[in-house]
Amino acid sequence: MINCKKEDCLLSPAEGNYCFELEFETYKGKMSFEAKCSRITPSQDDFDEGYVMVLRDVTARKEVEAQKETFVATLTHDLKTPVRAQIRALEMMLAGKFGGLQTEQTEILNETLNSNKYMFGMLDNLLSTYRYENGNVAINKQETDINNLIKSCYAELRYLAEDKNQQTTFIFTENSFNIPVDPVEMKRVILNLISNALNYTDEKGEINISTEKEDENCIISFRDNGRGIPKDELSSLFNKYTSYSKRFRQVGTGLGLYLSKKIVEKHGGTISVESEEGKGSCFTVSLPL
Ligand SMILES: Nc1ncnc2c1ncn2[C@@H]1O[C@H](COP(=O)(O)OP(=O)(O)OP(=O)(O)O)[C@@H](O)[C@H]1O
Numbered sequence: 001m002i003n004c005k006k007e008d009c010l011l012s013p014a015e016g017n018y019c020f021e022l023e024f025e026t027y028k029g030k031m032s033f034e035a036k037c038s039r040i041t042p043s044q045d046d047f048d049e050g051y052v053m054v055l056r057d058v059t060a061r062k063e064v065e066a067q068k069e070t071f072v073a074t075l076t077h078d079l080k081t082p083v084r085a086q087i088r089a090l091e092m093m094l095a096g097k098f099g100g101l102q103t104e105q106t107e108i109l110n111e112t113l114n115s116n117k118y119m120f121g122m123l124d125n126l127l128s129t130y131r132y133e134n135g136n137v138a139i140n141k142q143e144t145d146i147n148n149l150i151k152s153c154y155a156e157l158r159y160l161a162e163d164k165n166q167q168t169t170f171i172f173t174e175n176s177f178n179i180p181v182d183p184v185e186m187k188r189v190i191l192n193l194i195s196n197a198l199n200y201t202d203e204k205g206e207i208n209i210s211t212e213k214e215d216e217n218c219i220i221s222f223r224d225n226g227r228g229i230p231k232d233e234l235s236s237l238f239n240k241y242t243s244y245s246k247r248f249r250q251v252g253t254g255l256g257l258y259l260s261k262k263i264v265e266k267h268g269g270t271i272s273v274e275s276e277e278g279k280g281s282c283f284t285v286s287l288p289l
């Protein structure tokens with residue numbers, strides 16, 4: 001049992017119960033503890049508050065978790081190389097580099113190419129999430145034309161829109177809009193937001209992508225008139241592994257928005273969503289100029 005005076009306590013006495021994690025460097029190496037702390041009624045007049053704190057040694061569990069994550073990251077990294085090679089080979093075949101193709105062959109190769117691209121995107125999200133969580137990401141900002149970057153990302157995902165006869169409109173207030181971002185990392189954000197807009201919007205839906213300057217920020221919006229998001233799901237949307245894709249008979253890891261938020265925040269920006277179920281959604285990214 002720990003008795004502590006109000007002013008010595010790091011925890012807000014108004015709340016009562018707390019859980020937190022602690023890490024210590026010891027002579028045995030790093031040790032991790034889970035702490036649970038509860039307020040108790042003061043038993044003596046000279047103490048303002050009383051607390052019970054229980055510490056649980058979770059070092060072994062943390063080590064297993066770290067090993068599991070490293071294993072997934074290594075596997076993901078190794079899988080990306082053959083998938084990238086397959087994409088390249090399929091693109092060459094479709095371009096007629098190995099001779100002409102019959103219509104049926106072209107259709108099958110196109111479908112295989114699209115599945116491979118989708119798999120590549122999932123592997124990329126998994127690996128990037130691991131890198132961001134381990135602090136292994138350096139942001140290399142360089143002046144990048146954000147309008148061009150959006151167009152090139154869209155070109156990679158155009159097949160999704162074509163499959164569903166969706167209409168995409170670009171509204172760029174500046175002809176070329178150079179902003180300081182890491183183009184490789186920002187590309188992940190844009191690909192995730194465009195693919196969500198296309199995936200969660202039905203046949204013949206409309207998607208509007210716009211960029212504009214507002215004060216000292218670049219505002220990028222991805223608006224769709226798709227299925228929208230129920231109110232009670234909005235707050236958890238940017239959490240890791242939050243995916244409601246199965247509801248729409250889609251496959252998703254639930255990492256797209258989580259990772260996008262991490263990347264945008266690493267650039268000093270913000271990402272937000274407005275949505276109405278059945279009417280559509282608008283995801284807005286604000287980046288400092
Ligand atoms: N434009 C949108 N319209 C409607 N729902 C959306 C939209 N964007 C995201 N969502 C909802 O938010 C959830 C989380 O999106 P997120 O991109 O993080 O994961 P995902 O698309 O399920 O999987 P992935 O990791 O493959 O992107 C989705 O499952 C979907 O339910």
Ligand SMILES: [Mg+2]
Binds near residue numbers: 192195196252256
């Ligand atoms: Mg997604």
